[in-house]
Amino acid sequence: MKKKMILQQQMNEYKYHYLFTSFDLETYDLEDFKYNFVNITSFRLVDTADVGVKQILKDIGLYSHHIFKKPYLNLHFTKSTVLESEPALMFDSVYVFAIGLQTLEQSHSLTLSNISCEEENSWDGGLSLINYLNAVEWKGLTGPIQFKDGQRVQFKLDLIKLKQHSIVKVGEWTPHGHLNITEPSMFFDAGSMNVTLVVITILETPYVMMHYGKNFTGNERFYGFCVDILETISREVGFDYILDLVPDRKYGAKDPETGEWNGMVAQLMKYKADLAVGSMTITYARESVIDFTKPFMNLGISILFKVPTSEPTRLFSFMNPLAIEIWIYVLIAYFLVSLCIYIVGKLSPIEWKCINACDLENISIGNQFSLTDSFWFTIGTFMQQSPDIYPRAMSTRIISSTWGFFSLIIVASYTANLAAFLTTERMINPIENAEDLASQTEISYGTLDSGSTMTFFRDSVIETYKKIWRSMDNKKPSAFTTTYEDGIKRVNQGNYAFLMESTMLDYIVQRDCNLTQIGGLLDTKGYGIATPKGSPWRDKISLAILELQERGDIQMLYDKWWKNTDETCTRKNTSKQSKANSLGLESIGGVFVVLIAGIIVAAVVAFFEFWYNFRYNHKATTSQSVVNTKYNQDGILESDRNYTPPDRSFWIEISEELRYASWCMNKQKRPALRRTCSKCTIPKGQRINKL
Known part of the structure; x- marks a missing residue:
């Protein structure tokens, strides 16, 4: 019941110290305490390393096999290394009594008679037997036996403590010498545990990186975000560690054909390591064979792609608001309307008027809508200018009004789109999300081999992600990369998209302005520290991670490795769809070309x-x-x-x-090409208005 209460209160860790008053600590089931480094101390009366004790255990095993003819009982006793103190004391008591009685028989003849407890008559040899028992000196199962005045004076108690895998002797207690500690290192404080864990990791910038110089040895070879977290957690929980790389350089994925795991997962499953630290994603498949702590970082899958090139600025970019076919239709409409006005103007008698010639005897009539004037009137109306001729007939006015309404809509639409086309930087982006990536074949894509991202697409039931997986699986092994660096290199070469985790993508994008993130997150997950199944370190490290998150220590480490201003590149403002840019000559230079x-x-x-x-x-x-x-x-x-x-x-x-x-003045007459009229005669003395 006490053990159950300790487990319920989560008091089975190194911060708690328990002193057992029983001499039989080795007989207890301490499986829930062995790997949690709980401080358990007790005394032991029976030394299991003693030769006599071992022989007794062996005799018990042989006796059980001979009597019961059951091999499993023999197996049980022969492998047992524990003898409880109570039967050992009973054995020693009977043996000491037998020695005293044997000594008494050698010096006196023993006569036995019936003795009643109701009568006060005592046995005559009782006092002699007590004297012979006090004189017995013998080494029993419970150690040296010697009596003085009826009390045992020559014995010892072993001081024992619970270690990670076994119970070890750390000292002795005797009636004369009292307590003698032989292993003081076993008595550690809560902040300095004498425990060294084997930790495996994988190189991944900026999580775990390595110094390759000769001056770096051991744990000093490694540095990075996860290394800093591991160092901080080791101080909080209280353990030392040996950090090394996983042999096959893989995180861990299950082979669908053989069912075997590889990478760090396999190392933990085989108990070749105590912890696995790195950018290791918590997944259902991994959680079924190993344990994970609380996530120290949340993330998702996203798409890394090369920054799309800006649309090349053309000299006649001002024509972009209308499609080329619209410009052609407007030009055709201009010619058709001009010809219609010319024809209708000729047919309508109202458009004809008298022409005042100089020769009053030859009066002629003319039409204001000549062919050239018709085209001039149409273009003037379209440009919203005031032409020098106006339609008078109902038919020409209808055509003019219709053309004016048409011009109003075209000009208004052009003006509305002109600002957007000239002031907003337009990007040529072939893909916007995972659906675009799956529905095209020009851009190849892939992900990291034997990683959680590959497993996500392989096991997904969403049709878009299944389509992406089929495409990558058909292009195996070219679609997969062994490291993130290989995938980033392929993205920089162009025409390739790399599916990767968002935290790593964010680190790369901030340092390489040629790369960008496409779309949002395809899923949500987290990074955790992996332990073998049932490891006691999981809960302690999870509590330490939660404490570090609440204090903001993990966020400060993230800023240290992700947002270092010395390494980040200067990126242009990405909110180009909401902010207008200044117009340059390359955008509206075509207007000047048209003017010239x-x-x-x-x-x-x-x-x-x-x-x-x-x-x-x-x-x-x-x-x-x-x-x-x-x-x-x-x-x-x-x-x-x-x-x-x-x-x-x-x-x-x-x-x-x-x-x-x-001369820019009209004080002088033109010297040549005087305008004369052969049909006009002007009387002398008539005033002429000079224009």
């Missing part, structure tokens, strides 16, 4: 217009006289006469025209 191209085209057209006008006027002036008119400053016609202008070349005319334009 328009200016060049206009200059070329003006040149040809000037050339055409020069040729036309040159032919007219060479065939007939031109009326030369002179005006005073008030615009009054002073005189007129007929003359023939000189024959100038085209280049002289254009140079004179450019020189006149460079």
Whole structure:
């Protein structure tokens, strides 16, 4: 009952000390205390290492085999190394009484008579027997036997303590010398246990790393996040450790064909190690064969991928708000509407009007919607400008209104999308999550061999993850890597996605700006310290982990190894979808190209217009006289006469025209190409308004 209460109160650990008053501690079932380093001390009367005790145990085994003819009883007694103190004392008492009685018989003739307890008559040889018993000196099962005044004076008690696997002798107690401690190291305080555990691990940055220099030996060879946690826990719980690498360099996975485990799991199952420390994931399959402590880190599976390249900025990026086919449709609509206005304007009589020519005797009518004016009107309306002609007929107004509504929608849609296309950096990201990864074949992917991530996809019942596993299994062994470094190297080479645990991914992404995380976590799990099945260290280490988490020690260690500013890279702001960037010339440079191209085209057209006008006027002036008119400053016609202008070349005319334009003032008349009308005669003295 007391043992049950101790276990219920969780008082079976090294912090508690129990003193057993019984001399038979070795006969108790201490299985629940052996591996917890509980301080149990007691005294032992029967020395199991004594030759006489061993012979007695052997005789008991042979006797049971001879009498009962049951081999299992023989097996039980011959393998037993414990003799209880009560039967040993009874054996010694009978043996000492026999010696005293034998000595008494040798010196006196013994006559036995019936003695009644109701009468006061005593046996005559009783006093002599007591004297002979006090004179007996013999080594029995309980040690040396000697009496003085009826009390045993020559004996010893062994001081014993519970060690991890057995009970050991640590001292002696005698009536004269009292207590003598022979093993003082067995009496340790709560903070310095004399226990050394074998701990296995696996190299994985930044959890466990190794110094390869000659100056580092033993545990000093290893450093990293998990090494710091192990060192802290060892101080909290109170044990020493020997840290070494697992032989096959694997965490541990079960072979589905043979059912055999490998890696650190196999080492713990075979009791070749006491603890396994590293980035070891707690899974159902592993928990069924080994034990795990409380997780010291929570994580999940995510996708490591190379940072997608930015979409190359084009000179005509301002055209991106509308698709290329929309631009083509708008251009076709422009031509169709312009032709429709031209045709309808010709058909409608309202669009025709009189043209006031200089010759009043020859009055003619014309249409304002010529072919060129129709195209100019349509483009002006689309650009939301005020053209110099307006439709008057109902038919042309309907077309104009419809075209205006069309232009309003197109321009508004273009303006709404322009800001997003020019101010937001767009990324070419071929995959966004695990579903995208499973549904494509251009990008290969894989994970770590014999790890928990591989086991997760292999045993998953979700269709997307099953599809990913089938793809990786078909590409075995190229889809799997032996280390994380191999997977990271393949990701940096491009066109490869690596499925890995988020904590390791976070460490890599913060140090390599060319890599990024795709999507969220595919699952949730944790890292724990593994122990063999039924190990007493699990509960003590779990309590230490919880205490370290509450104090914030594990978080500080995480920041130390993950967020070291000396190693992290400078990454651009990733919130590009919500923050506008400044526009550069590479984004809107096409607008300037269009402007320059328009200016060049206009200059070329003006040149040809000037050339055409020069040729036309040159032919007219060479065939007939031109009326030369002179005006005073008030615009009054002073005189007129007929003359023939000189024959100038085209280049002289254009140079004179450019020189006149460079004056930027209208105080001088143009020297050439005067605008004349052969059909008009202006009376002398008439005022002319100069434009």
